Amino acid sequence: xxxxxxxxxxxxxxxxxxxxDILRCRLKPGDKLRVEELRATYGAGGSPVRExxxxxxxxxxxxxxxxxxxxxxxxxxxxxxDLTRMRIWVESAAIRSSIRLGDRNWEAEILASAHRLGDDQxxxxxxxxxxxxxxxxxxxREFHSALVRACDSPRLMHxxxxxxxxxxxxxxxxxxxxxxxxxxxxxxxxxxxxALARDAEKAAQLIADHFLETARIVLIGTGTSTSSASTxxxxxRRNLLQ
Numbered sequence: 051x052x053x054x055x056x057x058x059x060x061x062x063x064x065x066x067x068x069x070x071d072i073l074r075c076r077l078k079p080g081d082k083l084r085v086e087e088l089r090a091t092y093g094a095g096g097s098p099v100r101e102x103x104x105x106x107x108x109x110x111x112x113x114x115x116x117x118x119x120x121x122x123x124x125x126x127x128x129x130x131x132d133l134t135r136m137r138i139w140v141e142s143a144a145i146r147s148s149i150r151l152g153d154r155n156w157e158a159e160i161l162a163s164a165h166r167l168g169d170d171q172x173x174x175x176x177x178x179x180x181x182x183x184x185x186x187x188x189x190x191r192e193f194h195s196a197l198v199r200a201c202d203s204p205r206l207m208h209x210x211x212x213x214x215x216x217x218x219x220x221x222x223x224x225x226x227x228x229x230x231x232x233x234x235x236x237x238x239x240x241x242x243x244x245a246l247a248r249d250a251e252k253a254a255q256l257i258a259d260h261f262l263e264t265a266r267i268v269l270i271g272t273g274t275s276t277s278s279a280s281t282x283x284x285x286x287r288r289n290l291l292q
Contacts, residue, residue, distance in 0.1 A: 072112070145253050262283050
């Protein structure tokens with residue numbers, strides 16, 4: 051039993067490390083994930099590495115193609131737009147549920163997480179890696195999680211976490227390309243105000259706008275022209291209203 055627990059723990063560690071390297075674009079879309087190379091990189095045996103890659107396949111961060119082995123999942127405009135649409139649907143349901151069920155502890159947690167996040171601007175990582183500075187990223191994720199923590203659907207929340215991971219990879223790619231010029235502080239403050247006022251429709255709409263603006267910036271940051279990105283986001287917005 052102890053050996054099994056040790057193997058399980060090691061696999062979890064490898065899952066976490068490979069996941070982080072994919073999300074922060076140290077492992078780039080389309081990169082081959084060779085087991086022998088990963089064994090050397092992470093200091094682990096072949097079995098936990100293969101198990102970790104299999105788990106990451108199930109959440110969409112890794113692809114496996116027959117005899118060709120494992121690769122980092124590719125990215126595309128269509129995938130980003132579909133991901134954004136799914137995130138809006140899921141997050142809207144979660145915030146509506148939380149507003150309906152949330153108590154004063156929920157409200158206090160929202161205020162505390164918003165205070166910790168403050169008006170800080172997203173910053174590029176200073177550790178030489180691509181993407182956002184880890185502390186800001188953690189506080190930002192905690193803030194959005196606090197908003198929906200009173201949701202009473204574990205399955206919905208699990209799906210939300212998976213979609214957030216996939217979205218984070220796109221955000222890191224756009225930051226690495228140097229696209230900024232956004233002040234999310236006002237967007238966050240408006241979402242908090244709507245949630246605390248128990249205005250579910252307004253909160254859901256503000257979250258949708260927040261995610262759509264993120265997607266627009268990501269598109270620009272990954273090579274789409276400003277005008278084309280705006281057109282794609284406007285079309286997605288119209289589709290969400292139908």
